[in-house]
Amino acid sequence: MGQRSGHQERSKNLELAASETMKAESKVQNNKDEAEEPKAKDQRLTLVFGVADLKNGAIGLYNIGQSCCLNSLLQVFLMNIHFTGILRRITVPPCARHKSRNVPYQMLLLLEEMQCGKQKAVSPIALARCLSVHRVKLFVQHDAAQLFLTVWNLIKKQMKKPELVEELSNLYTICVQEHLACQKCSLETKRNSSMLTLPLPVLDSNSHRLKTLEDCLQYFFSPEELTHHNMCFCEQCGRRTPFLQSMKLVRLPQTLTIHLKRFCFEKSANVQKLSHYLPFPQDLDFNAVLTENQCEADSDEKAGWKYELFAVVAHSGSSSCGHYCAYIRSLTEHKWYCFNDSEVCQVLWDDVKCTYGHSNLHWGETAYLLVYMKKRPQ
Ligand code: ZN
Numbered sequence: 001m002g003q004r005s006g007h008q009e010r011s012k013n014l015e016l017a018a019s020e021t022m023k024a025e026s027k028v029q030n031n032k033d034e035a036e037e038p039k040a041k042d043q044r045l046t047l048v049f050g051v052a053d054l055k056n057g058a059i060g061l062y063n064i065g066q067s068c069c070l071n072s073l074l075q076v077f078l079m080n081i082h083f084t085g086i087l088r089r090i091t092v093p094p095c096a097r098h099k100s101r102n103v104p105y106q107m108l109l110l111l112e113e114m115q116c117g118k119q120k121a122v123s124p125i126a127l128a129r130c131l132s133v134h135r136v137k138l139f140v141q142h143d144a145a146q147l148f149l150t151v152w153n154l155i156k157k158q159m160k161k162p163e164l165v166e167e168l169s170n171l172y173t174i175c176v177q178e179h180l181a182c183q184k185c186s187l188e189t190k191r192n193s194s195m196l197t198l199p200l201p202v203l204d205s206n207s208h209r210l211k212t213l214e215d216c217l218q219y220f221f222s223p224e225e226l227t228h229h230n231m232c233f234c235e236q237c238g239r240r241t242p243f244l245q246s247m248k249l250v251r252l253p254q255t256l257t258i259h260l261k262r263f264c265f266e267k268s269a270n271v272q273k274l275s276h277y278l279p280f281p282q283d284l285d286f287n288a289v290l291t292e293n294q295c296e297a298d299s300d301e302k303a304g305w306k307y308e309l310f311a312v313v314a315h316s317g318s319s320s321c322g323h324y325c326a327y328i329r330s331l332t333e334h335k336w337y338c339f340n341d342s343e344v345c346q347v348l349w350d351d352v353k354c355t356y357g358h359s360n361l362h363w364g365e366t367a368y369l370l371v372y373m374k375k376r377p378q
Pocket of ligand 1: 182183184185186187234235236237238240
């Protein structure tokens with residue numbers, strides 16, 4: 001019985017795969033009809049290559065001057081087959097001027113160059129110039145969390161098809177519910193909001209180091225008392241009162257990005273980097289980390305809260321001067337790679353663990369962004 005249904009399941013999957021390809025091909029056909037003067041290259045760009053993320057092996061990106069941050073993020077985007085599946089279906093801009101200014105289109109060109117070329121590395125200069133048109137500066141060191149938000153928002157804004165915008169949002173967006181409760185009366189307000197990353201503090205309110213990623217998550221979703229100068233105005237009490245503020249998890253996306261807040265803005269003007277040891281797991285089950293009270297989700301949603309680590313964007317150096325690289329686990333090969341600008345090499349999980357951090361190594365590499373991928377349902 002089990003075997004038979006297994007066979008049925010497989011053939012159903014094959015049918016699905018075939019119909020997906022047909023759908024994609026008909027979309028390519030539609031694109032061809034829509035475009036004024038479809039060029040062979042544009043058609044080839046939107047063709048379906050299957051789900052290979054490393055068609056010609058892992059390809060590096062040349063550093064064009066302080067572009068290690070951009071390069072690392074691009075590798076994380078382009079190795080994500082869920083993202084490239086959306087990217088391949090964009091509408092090709094009508095003219096050269098629009099093409100040069102369109103971030104998703106330039107990403108698609110870069111992806112094609114990486115997957116079709118035989119070079120060890122390719123240059124992201126056209127995409128970097130395109131971003132600079134949208135006020136993303138060239139030749140300066142960016143903050144990876146900030147640049148990720150900026151690039152993602154540009155991609156979303158410039159994807160013309162509403163269904164792709166929705167898919168992109170669903171792929172990356174985390175939904176939470178913020179609760180505020182007056183501690184003097186019964187007033188309680190709830191507000192739903194969405195975010196692109198979970199910005200996790202690595203220190204608690206007493207500036208003590210949190211010990212693991214799970215501790216950081218637990219702390220982030222713990223209620224906080226707003227007292228003294230943090231009190232809020234209560235409409236029911238008619239004055240400023242202490243409040244209890246809490247955040248509940250509503251929805252987690254397929255691609256979950258966690259931002260470890262290692263850059264600390266103290267009262268002084270200097271930004272401090274917190275390099276201490278903070279381990280994170282390869283497998284992360286949110287149901288095992290958060291309590292019932294910290295969630296506002298049904299059992300179907302919660303059943304999907306099992307994740308495995310897909311990428312680590314690591315930073316080495318100080319807050320003012322440093323370097324980024326990305327460790328990414330191929331979703332099709334299940335092997336880890338280190339993408340360090342034009343240099344790419346296969347690595348082991350033990351190498352990735354070196355980004356846990358170390359208090360005595362201020363130049364050492366530390367994980368800054370963690371990207372987890374939802375596991376397939378069992
Ligand atoms: Zn009140």
